[in-house]
Amino acid sequence: MKMKIDVNDLFHDAKSNDTYVKVCAPMVRYSKVQFRTLVKNYGVDLCFTPMILADSFCQNEKARTNEFITTVNDSPLVVQFAANNVDDFLDATKLIYSYADGVDLNCGCPQRWAMKDGYGCALLSQPELIHSLLRTVRNNFPSNFSVSVKIRILHELKKTITMCQQLEKCGIDFMTVHGRTPVQKSGDMINVDSLREVCETVRIPVIANGGIKTLDDADQLHKTVKCSGVMAASAILSNPALFSGSNKTPFSCIRLWMDMKDKSEDRITFQCYHHHLVFMLEKILTKKQKQEFNNLGTFENVDIFLKRYVLNSYDYNISHNINCDIDDYVTCHFDDKITTKHSSKCRGCSKSVCYCICDKYDQNATTGNYFSSFVINNDGIEYMDSNIFDE
Known part of the structure; x- marks a missing residue:
């Protein structure tokens, strides 16, 4: 079992220092352990796994192998599940309990396939089911293991407030509130007023999500809505050093990503390594260079490209003073009775x-x-x- 970190302590410490918890969002296929390790070197306090389907995780060994990999230093970590029944959510949580610091229920995914199968935003119309899911899991684990939920706001402010108050009564430790409705697009403006009302109404910590592009954006959102934490998604992919104040991916971050790949090449797919760099280099490469980079197909060719066009003037002898310890992987043992x-x-x-x-x-x-x-x-x-x- 990994040493537990009480996520509630993060919010308490942040409040004591008149600041907020900086959070890396759950992102499909991108919030893997390598990226979590990377961003924690650049100001991130709390990371989520990608959204994992609880039923597949319980049922299929390949799902467990692909979707949940962790290291000794991969903490604090919250595992996010998509679930539409208590049995799956509870058993999936039991499987990861020894290797994480908390579990989160996704009630905010607006994708059509998720809605069709009763996951994500579809749960917002079933408050009794949400209550049962959260209350059951909360009652089955100790208080230092956090239970939380991620939601989107509703069209009506009053209904949003009522929903959040009901969620609080489930005994959860914190909630993440996305400032857009389920039908809004990622480029639409977030509803700051609704976020502020939620933060003022509930007593548990609230992480605000949506529209964050820079550290200044995060600071301003915290100041405006008085949230306990701020979560970034797409912007932190393009710039993993966002919460450290950098306006674009620093060379040290690219170099660290390369080092992490070298240390655990058997644990990271080429697709993961390459795709992350596509995001990171968005503000660095020319259009022609992007076209060339996007068509590279091997680890070796990617590294040659980086050294030639990106890190050609970078001093490789610079001491990073950051954590590149990605090779201390945890061997997860999942309960056979459950699986x-x-x-x-x-x-x-x-x-x-x-x-x-x-x-x-x-x-x-x-x-x-x-x-x-x-x-x-x-x-x-x-x-x-x-x-x-x-x-």
Whole structure:
């Protein structure tokens, strides 16, 4: 078991110092352990995992292997699950309890596939279910293991306030409130007034989310709505040093990303390494250089490009004074009783006894391809699609 960090202490310490907790958002396929380690070197206090489907995590070994990797120093860490029933959410939380500092229920994802399957924003219309999910998990774990929820505001302020007050009564430790409604786009303005009303009404810490591009944006949002924390998503991908005050990705950050890859090349996919750099180099490369970089296909060619066009004047002997210890991975042991119970369920309807036509799910389950096929067929996310962010 990893040493626990009480997430509540982060909010208490921040309040004592008249500041706020700086948070890296849960982002599909991008909030992996390597990136979490990177941003914690540049002012981030708290990281979330990507949103993980609780049912797939319980049922499928490949899902657990792909979606949850951690290290000894990967803390404080909150694991975010998408769940639409208590059994999945509770058992998924039990599986990761020894390796994380808290669990979060996603009630803010607006993607069509999530809404269709009763995840994310779909839960906002089922307050009784949300209450049951959160209350059950809260009652089954000690107080130093945080339980939280991430939501979006509703069209009506009164309903938003009522919802947040009801969530607080579930016994959760904090909530993240995205300042847009489920139907708004990522470029739309956030509703600052609603965020401020929520922060003034509830007594638990509130992390405000949406529209953060720079540290000044985060400072201003904290000052305006009096939130306990500020969460960044797309902007921190483009600039992992955002919370340290940098306006674009510093060379030291790029160099650290390369070092982390060298230390754990067997643990990081080329896609992950390359995609993150595409974001990081957005404000650094010319249009022609971007086209060339986007078409590179090997670790070696990426590093050659970086040394030639980006780090050609960088002093590699500079002492970073930052943590590059990404090789101390934790071997996660998941309870066989839980995983066996869920693996016997139908892949289509998630029931132990199947009453539907689920041949394609059963076939994928036996071959271990279900989780990958689910993402490919249902995610609807293209390369560099901004919809990967619940922002």
